[in-house]
């Protein structure tokens with residue numbers, strides 16, 4: 223059996239019952255998953271691949287797992303596509319992206335090998351039909367030696383590929399002796415590549431290595447996304463050590479000099495985001511909803527980690543805005559709308575409960591004293607979100623979410639300058655995503671809380687009124703529709 227056949231056989235035989243997994247957040251069928259890879263549209267379906275080690279709940283020799291979806295909500299399991307089985311990738315098929323071409327669905331990934339005991343990373347191609355992929359004989363097509371001396375050959379990974387007219391482009395995560403940076407390559411056929419320049423490099427110690435770059439245009443502006451490693455916390459930003467950030471350029475030129483990094487998420491669990499452009503023009507982002515320092519795997523799980531809900535991107539006053547993909551709305555089951563609900567003592571609101579929900583709170587006027595919301599709650603458990611206008615911060619606290627290890631449990635962030643007008647909460651079996659002020663600020667959080675803790679409680683120091691748009695999500699219907707491996 224080849225390595226790929228072995229992985230395929232293993233995942234078919236050991237796959238988890240989808241009823242025991244989150245309903246609409248992508249999870250691996252079995253084993254370990256990290257970064258999203260190859261997020262793309264091919265033959266009418268959205269495809270998502272991912273860093274995958276099916277045999278263990280821990281990271282190991284990297285494969286590419288695969289799922290596809292018609293709506294980014296129901297994810298069908300597809301056979302694993304890449305295994306580390308070639309001289310140029312035998313130590314791992316690391317992260318990368320994909321693009322639809324006339325010749326097929328083209329994957330670009332990092333092949334990892336060792337030379338004299340030292341790890342070396344180069345960029346490789348594979349082509350397929352949306353199900354089966356073949357690595358190209360000419361691999362690796364982009365090699366570290368193409369870059370100037372002093373650029374690391376060990377930290378050179380996670381290519382993003384795209385095409386503009388007849389020009390092909392690739393950005394790759396890189397570093398020199400001092401700092402993280404993004405290297406830019408060009409090609410006129412997608413096969414023969416040459417090094418162009420450093421697109422952007424870290425300033426003021428902002429990351430020792432920049433991983434997982436993405437580049438796209440949005441509303442006439444260029445956007446560069448990447449994941450800098452080892453960033454020190456600044457104020458209430460960049461608390462995750464490794465962070466996902468965006469640079470929004472001033473024009474559509476590939477120029478980011480002097481542009482400030484925007485945090486993409488203020489929660490605990492968010493890394494290695496990448497985007498794709500849908501046929502209707504929407505730019506959608508997805509990320510690993512986990513963290514290298516505190517991955518949460520409940521003891522009964524046979525799989526590790528989830529992806530975030532795919533998020534539609536837009537720009538508002540130069541800021542990158544993220545909102546849940548609208549396809550989620552097609553899975554609403556019950557809807558309840560309330561106007562001006564008075565809130566003070568911690569209280570529930572009739573009909574407002576559950577673990578598969580999407581609801582929005584609108585404040586009649588910005589809170590001037592502490593407002594709290596407890597989710598996934600029962601007598602023992604609960605994850606609390608607090609708005610503290612006096613301190614000017616929000617706080618997400620999962621200390622009592624059922625965690626058995628001392629992972630990071632409290633995250634604080636600054637209230638945006640214009641205050642908080644709305645909070646949208648999307649919950650699936652083991653996660654909470656908060657979209658504040660229509661996606662201006664997002665916090666992603668994994669919780670291991672048992673499904674039976676399903677109360678939602680609101681409280682306020684001083685009496686206030688909120689409007690509430692509440693929807694339950696039809697998790698059983700989503701799960702029943704998911705295709706498993708056969």
Ligand code: FRU
Nearest residue numbers: 257273316317379380433494
């Ligand atoms: C980011 C990352 C990537 C690499 C992959 C390996 O989380 O370190 O840079 O390609 O994970 O699994």
